[in-house]
Amino acid sequence: MSDIKKFMFVNRKAPYGTIYALESLEVVLITAAFDQDVSLVFTDDGVYQLKKGQQTKGIETKNFSPAYRALEDYDVEKLYVDQESMQARGLAVEDFLVNVTVLSRAEMGALMDEQDVILSF
Amino acid sequence: MKFGIVVNEGPYQHQASDSAYLFARAAIEGGHEVWRVFFYHDGVNNASKLTEPPQDDRNIVNRWTKLAEDHKVDLVVCVAAAMRRGIREENLAKGFRISGLGQLVESGIKCDRLVTFGD
Amino acid sequence: MLHIINRSPLSDTALESCLNTATGGDVLLIEDAVYAATTGNAYEGKLRAAMGKFKISVLRPDLEARGLADKLIEGAAFVDYAGFVELVAANKTCQSWL
Numbered sequence: 001m002s003d004i005k006k007f008m009f010v011n012r013k014a015p016y017g018t019i020y021a022l023e024s025l026e027v028v029l030i031t032a033a034f035d036q037d038v039s040l041v042f043t044d045d046g047v048y049q050l051k052k053g054q055q056t057k058g059i060e061t062k063n064f065s066p067a068y069r070a071l072e073d074y075d076v077e078k079l080y081v082d083q084e085s086m087q088a089r090g091l092a093v094e095d096f097l098v099n100v101t102v103l104s105r106a107e108m109g110a111l112m113d114e115q116d117v118i119l120s121f
Numbered sequence: 122m123k124f125g126i127v128v129n130e131g132p133y134q135h136q137a138s139d140s141a142y143l144f145a146r147a148a149i150e151g152g153h154e155v156w157r158v159f160f161y162h163d164g165v166n167n168a169s170k171l172t173e174p175p176q177d178d179r180n181i182v183n184r185w186t187k188l189a190e191d192h193k194v195d196l197v198v199c200v201a202a203a204m205r206r207g208i209r210e211e212n213l214a215k216g217f218r219i220s221g222l223g224q225l226v227e228s229g230i231k232c233d234r235l236v237t238f239g240d
Numbered sequence: 241m242l243h244i245i246n247r248s249p250l251s252d253t254a255l256e257s258c259l260n261t262a263t264g265g266d267v268l269l270i271e272d273a274v275y276a277a278t279t280g281n282a283y284e285g286k287l288r289a290a291m292g293k294f295k296i297s298v299l300r301p302d303l304e305a306r307g308l309a310d311k312l313i314e315g316a317a318f319v320d321y322a323g324f325v326e327l328v329a330a331n332k333t334c335q336s337w338l
Binding site for chain 2: 003005007019020023026027030031033034036116117119120121
């Protein structure tokens with residue numbers, strides 16, 4: 001199947017401060033609907049996207065974090081978090097609202113090399 | 122070679138759309154095909170025909186239109202991002218069309234290379 | 241792979257993350273990232289240290305626009321937009337570190 005490519009979405013930005021995280025997630029869902037091989041990477045401030053317990057009522061903005069939980073319904077199950085970024089922000093896997101695979105920088109770099117298309121927003 | 126380009130920032134505010142345009146032009150001059158430019162996030166503002174820069178400045182919107190006319194480049198504006206930001210058929214510049222995010226995925230599938238310009 | 245960076249390393253971690261994560265290949269500095277490749281900037285040492293692993297290119301029109309074309313560090317190569325296109329074509333994938 002030459003029409004299936006490996007798409008990787010690299011998320012380096014925190015949610016709410018800008019719209020990138022939300023609109024990136026919209027692309028991920030569409031890409032999955034095209035039956036592509038989808039991986040998501042959360043690195044640098046992007047790891048904040050996955051923090052449990054987001055309460056957005058006070059900023060009168062939609063809390064889109066439950067959508068990360070819906071990813072598996074779209075068969076998007078490859079979620080990777082950069083270990084160094086996670087630790088640098090005082091976070092651990094228990095803080096995330098979905099199951100992720102934690103990778104070292106070297107493992108992340110190797111995974112990037114396997115991709116056909118890498119998108120970052 | 123077949124190129125796809127993604128533009129994530131609006132004109133004038135950020136250099137991304139200038140870089141994307143100059144890259145597209147160089148690719149065409151180098152004998153490549155620029156199959157599609159997909160405008161996402163604030164990039165959808167590249168498609169507003171209401172844009173009117175000072176006369177001594179470049180006209181970013183018209184420049185895209187001309188690229189589309191001269192080289193059959195498909196300029197696609199994401200519908201969801203456009204709706205959020207007030208870009209509609211009524212104020213869409215010539216050469217652009219509004220469509221879904223699937224067009225971005227299709228660029229990734231069909232193009233040999235996909236290059237993103239953003240913040 | 242071609243890694244494209246567009247932010248100054250003195251205000252953003254994109255270049256740092258790229259150099260620490262990627263396995264090697266081409267790095268192209270465009271827009272505000274070109275400041276990374278100028279002599280005497282605080283990131284110069286780190287960029288030089290990465291030169292064994294990465295081939296560093298700098299988009300010349302962006303460095304010229306910023307008045308620093310005469311300050312390109314040794315070991316980094318100038319490219320114009322045609323060279324940018326060639327780098328994209330020569331690498332199987334490219335990644336913009338946004």
